[in-house]
Amino acid sequence: MELDNVMLSRMLTSMTLAFHIIFATIGVGIPVMISIAEFVGIKKNNNHFLLLARRWARGFTITVAVGVVTGTCIGLQLSMLWPSFMKVAGQVISLPLFMETFAFFFEAIFLGIYLYTWDRFKNKWLHWLLTIPVMIGSSASALFITTVNAFMNTPQGFELKNGKAVNIDPIAAMLNPSTPSKVFHVLTSSYMTSAVLLAAITSFAILRGKRSIYYRSALRLTMICSLVFSLGTALAGDVSAKFLAEVQPEKLAAAEWHFETESNADLILFGTIDENNQIHHAIRLPGMLSFLAGSSFDKKVIGLDDFPKDETPPLWIHYMFDLMVAIGSFVIVLSLVYLIAWRAKKFSEWFKPILWGIAAAGPLSVLAIEFGWIYAEVGRQPWILRGYMKVADAATTGQGVGLTFIIFAILYFILAILTCVVLVRMFKNKPAEAELEKRFNH
Template identity: 30%
Template sequence: METLLLSRIQFAANISFHILFPTITIALGWVLLFFKLRFSATRNEKWMEAYRFWVKVFALSFALGVVSGITMSFQFGTNWPGFMETIGNIAGPLLAYEVLTAFFLEAVFLGIMLFGFSRVPGWLHTLATFLVAFGTTMSAFWILVLNSWMHTPAGFEMRDGVAHATDWLQIVFNPSMPYRLTHMLLASGLTVAFLIAGLSAFRYLLGDRSAGLRAALKTGVVLGAVLIPVQIFAGDMHGLNTLEHQPAKVAAMEANWETRSNVPLVLFAVPDEEARENRFEVGVPNGASLILKHDPNGVVPGLNDFVAEDGTRLHPPVSPVFWSFRIMVGTGLLMLAMSWAAVWFLRRKAGFDDRLGRWMLRGLVAMSFSGWLATLAGWYTTEIGRQPWLVTGVLTTKQAIADVPAPMVLSTLLMYLAVYALLIAAYVGVLFYLARRAAQGRPVALEPRSGAAEVAVVPAE
């Protein structure tokens, strides 16, 4: 395998692992703030019980997110030097803004949020929770500004092969940024909603009937039920924006080869790039035209329009984009069905306490990490869909690659995959361990029993 493909796989592995944890911390910070505000308003201890459990999940996710982010950033220099050489004048300041507005804020107040339950006034602890939540969102904002600019660059000019900023407002608020940011923040909210619902359902199945558990379960279920319709609408708007600015990506998502009207919505197919056609296609007549153009007779771009005169393909690989998009949409529809069904169970007299209710709880446990699946599938759709460009119309992936021997890239890739597999297994195992301990009435406390300066993790009394 060549260096380019191995480096792409390595970066994909790193960013796939990294994105899992910010996807949790971005929204979980706001959920923790909600728990704290409800406690402040009602003085009902159930909200602090929920806070104390989920702040541990936040701490673990935050730590893994920071560590994996550092590893990922190293690859800009080791594997992709052409990236910073070409657009460093734009990427550098945006990444610096993230550090200034997010990392510093989180670093200052994270300790108070995690360990200040009984050490600082209540208002200060609430403020720290808000600022940490705000910091995680600002971090997502700046990263998505840069990522969106790479898809729809604006506000710059090229001088001697190097990008120079001419209008920072256009760079920050580039054409796809509002849609991409909204879509990602909602994805984070759904990831957290189903994680809370899933782990809470697991505790419920183990016999936990505490007020804090019930409050968290209801929060997760209702949050998911509210956000998924909004995400479907936001996804449609994002798709229309992508059609306008990246038509080749949309053509790959739909596996549509010829530009034409009355394009069917392909539900299943095996795209064949050599023959330039779909095999075993099953579709809904006029469906793609109706969704993308809001008109059954609408004209949808085809992949054959994105082939150079010399035969070079200027569109992304079709099968990965086609299937990842369907996994994302399919997972979203399953989230819609599960969350709305769970709300119905919350409202009925028997709740989750009969045989049917227990099956619903098992379904929620199975959906605990469905947000991860949908996020990764959506991320693959948008990032693979940008190929062959690293920065659309400015820099190709091939132009940015480092001259590193393929065996060296392969060796580091295998080490990354081994470490990430162990960390994922450990992370999921710890989450269910914490849930099991809480269900048994033996939660793990963040704060030490004594006033020792060191941080301890001990069984709560």
């Protein structure tokens, strides 16, 4: 592997995105969780849930701040590292890029009001109402920025004449074919990951001996949300796979190690592949790929052999796809087991293996987000704008990308440590029970 400018630019962009996506995902999902907790708290007149909303909101302010920093890094690096891409795409797709910023400000304003008006309203519902614009703002930023990514996969709304974009239709560019399935999957997976992360933190606290009603309520609420949102994520993932089969078949084929166009195509799970594309040690589910791609075993699934060799994505994305799906299935099963244990009271919801499973599901869901994005982005290769421009032709020719990479790596490392330290400090000396006592029982 040669470390030329293209490679270095890709490394720097990947690193920034991989780091940013953690905060972006939390940023989209946590407002929804805060809103649900406060809603339940007011509805049931239960202070435990109100305190949950309050503590989550407090932690959220930190991750939002970091998300702003890393998001700004992306903006800078896009124009710095991919000038030819930005010259073409910038004109066509600048509308949602701008709207994203607007949505973020909208969210930030209402988040500010929300944080400063606890206990200020006579009618508690008025305070809860403020979560709605916050949720709209954060989910709308995800929507807008995802349309830009969708555009890279299925560009439309312009013509390319002598390297210049003409006849630009920004709305058509935004509403490109990838937009619906991607937005759906990005939103559901963000909600899911946030619910699972909060469940994991709670579960970890319980494992360390905190068995008060506060933690039990938190775990029940977050696990119900985990189930609902993980089912939503699976549904959206299924929609995405069917979409790929129609519109971006090479991405699906590469992920599934599917070479020959055929109906009744097998689904291949894990395994290894050699240089002659022979697959070993895999689990083969007969006909399942056709079924996934088109809800019928007769569905013809386009294979990689139909594409020129230099226009097929790398085959290792197979593992990214399989791991993402495996984690998603794990979370669904785990939430079901937990909820059954709780409702049926046949075995304890404090059963340690379940609690450890939930604690592990948090980091695993974040990994699923990373795997999902790696799959989606590497699966677009070699294109930066599918059918129009290749990644190799879009990178900067400027000097110093290597050094910039090192500087940003250090920056992210420090930011990651600081975020953890601040978050731990924020809650460490403020046990929930004491706070409950102080706030509600004076």
